[in-house]
Amino acid sequence: MRIRTAAAVVALLLSMVEAHADYSLTILHTNDFHSSFEGIDRWDHDCPAEENAAGNCYGGSARLMTAINEARKRTENSVLFDAGDQFPRPENPYDLNVSLTANLMNRLAYDAMTLGNHEFDYGEDVVVEFIDRLNFPVLVANIDFSGNPHLALGTRKSAIIERGGEKLGLIGVTLESSTASAAYAEDVVTFDATGAVQAEVDNLIAEGVNKIIVISHLGYSADKRLAESIVGIDVIVGGHTHSYLSNTFANAVGPYPTMVNGVAVVQTFSFGLFLGELTATFDDEGNLTKAVGDPILLDASVAESEGITSLISNAEAELK
Template sequence: MLRFKAVGLFLGIWLLAATALAGGDYTLTILYTNDIHAHLAAFDEFGAFCDKAKDAAGKCQGGAARLATAVARERAKGGNSLLLDAGDQFQGTLFFTKYKGEASAFFMNRLGYDAMTLGNHEFDDGPATLANFIRSLKFPMLGANVDVTASPDLKGLVAPYIIREIGGKKVGIIGLGQPKTAQMSSPGPTVTFAAAAGPVKKALAELQAKGVRIIIVLSHLGLTGDKKLAATVPGIDIIVGGHSHVLLGNDFPEAVGPSPLVIDGPDGGKTRIVTAGYWGRYLGSLTAAFDADGHVATMTGNPIRLDAAMPEDPATLAEVDRFAKPLDAFRATVVGQTVNALGAAMCRQEECTAGDVLAESLLAGGRRFGATMALVNGGSIRAGIAPGPITLGDVLTASPFPNTLTVLTLTGADLKAALEHGVAHVGLTDGTGRFPQVAGLTYTYNPAAPAGSRIVAVETADASGHFTPLNPNADYRLAVSDFLFRGGDGYAMFGKNGRDVEADGMAVADLIATWLGQNNPLRLELDGRIAVAQ
């Protein structure tokens, strides 16, 4: 009798093991980041440099040292894992201003990333800087929809996908860049960007032919693009996304959806989407169990908050301090003082004080060329500024792009078209960086109206500061950045229809520093120059 019981017990254990193998025995944990934007040192709630006093008060978050701790803790749990980045390591703090990607590469190598895809900001300093960055990486750069074959700098440095064998299973990772990078950044004429679906389908076919059944897409399309891709292209298990600066998470007030976000595919399958906000405020974590055919059996996870409760890894912090030391001279130069915080959190959808500062600075710089108004894209504002002294480091952190001043003449009709373009994506998760912050004009818009018909009223200032309703047939002198004049963020009307163009090469950061000095101390509050129709 005991013998039969032993045989029965053995068979039961064998059946349980077989069931486990068939139903999800292979697990893979994906750790992910996106849109770090050179935030290698800890920062405060405004995105500004976090000093010792703020650290002692528990007001610091993010940074490579906290990220190192979080990654080490997750890896210590054991099992199969990947560490992936969905693009935009470049641009956003003095670490990029000075090191042009060298510091970012150092810390990514130190943390042991497995792959990265190209973000649009990777091209901000041109292909040569990007090429140096990629050559210094110890892992591949991916971009299935990015053609660099005609680029002397980038040819051979970007792969469409990679295959990693982890725990005895082949995992395919496909990279996708932002298709509108040419409008958003400076890739030059020899780098081209395609829509996502075609390159992904091609890569999927090649991976499947090589026996790969687990497919991850590392994407910088933005959340809207990721949803569209998941709904139209079958065979994708997971999309790790970036570009939208939004969080998918569970039990986080700022999250715009759950993690993972499940999208039904065209073949009846399901694709899971994850993304971890921006600036390294979170480390994303997702654990998936796959069956023998590579199908997802279960999937769980949630981003990990990298706030003051997450300790900084001492060895990594020492390296951050080593890179930060030469930046002290930049940070130490005081250019002004602000009584109130210059907020940047809402610059992509409403008036913000950091946007007012940037627009007023361009207008002041453009007055010598006859400018009476200025328009800047909210996405060019990368951080706010806390009350107190304002240093050059604060300015360069808030406005890190190497943009210069351009002044042009536009008709009132073209100006209204630019404003319509700027507010067209309000309420969406992508393309909101175009939102127009302004000086020398006011406007009211209705976000509930169809895109292209949202501008309700516009008033413009003359040289004496007197406001009158916009005349569609009149000419106006407008100050913008050279980025917008080149058609950046889709503002094609500036370069196409602009007349009497003046561009003296004055750096936008210098204009801000000058304006702050002239308005010191600054007592700036929102004045309603941008209004929402009730």
């Protein structure tokens, strides 16, 4: 009887510990990649093969794949987000390759993204094709695409995914001016980001979600203002301003993460030079109790995935 009683007490204690155990989530993220498939040199120019072989180049999809895989192996629960501007700037239109961009993002297994302003630079057909090719949700809460059935079909305001048995609420938001110059601008309606995000937060909380991440293409300063204004969010994964946040680099524009009103704000420069890695810890009620990390520099010490290198080479050969 005593043995059974002791066993019951141990089981009860274990169940109590499990019920109140912290939940840890690793958030991997990119932003403003701008079609930098093969990486760049120290002057932010495309990386020639001979320079890459000499170890003088940074970033690129092949190194990004390696870094993501390594991060996934060393962490229990991980997600991968992109905060927009996968497409090149309009002054570099020849870098645009919609199918390659989508194929690479699918291979890297992103969980969600929002659209940046440069996704709208190349016309409706291009952005629709891009969204259609993706295997994960594209989130934009502050643009109503219902006047354009093609765009409305491919985008959502928010989504719920699961990791380690926990629900994660995801909301996307982008610049209100993103579609202003687009030929189809009259078909879409933009809203204030703060109100749009808060509405989605309220919807997610009503569905029982207590861990909420915003994927934003508003810019670093705007993200900090959003963190001050919104009730119920935990992390903002940002982009647009190419802001380098770091705890180790003296010239960083802010710490990684930047904590505002209890919200962890992150961003990781641009052009694929870094992979952002934030470890967020939540208590049993979904409160963010700890957020630590730093961007990972994708230099020559990070091996290039041969599979991704081949995919890029084959895609470029098809264009010649």
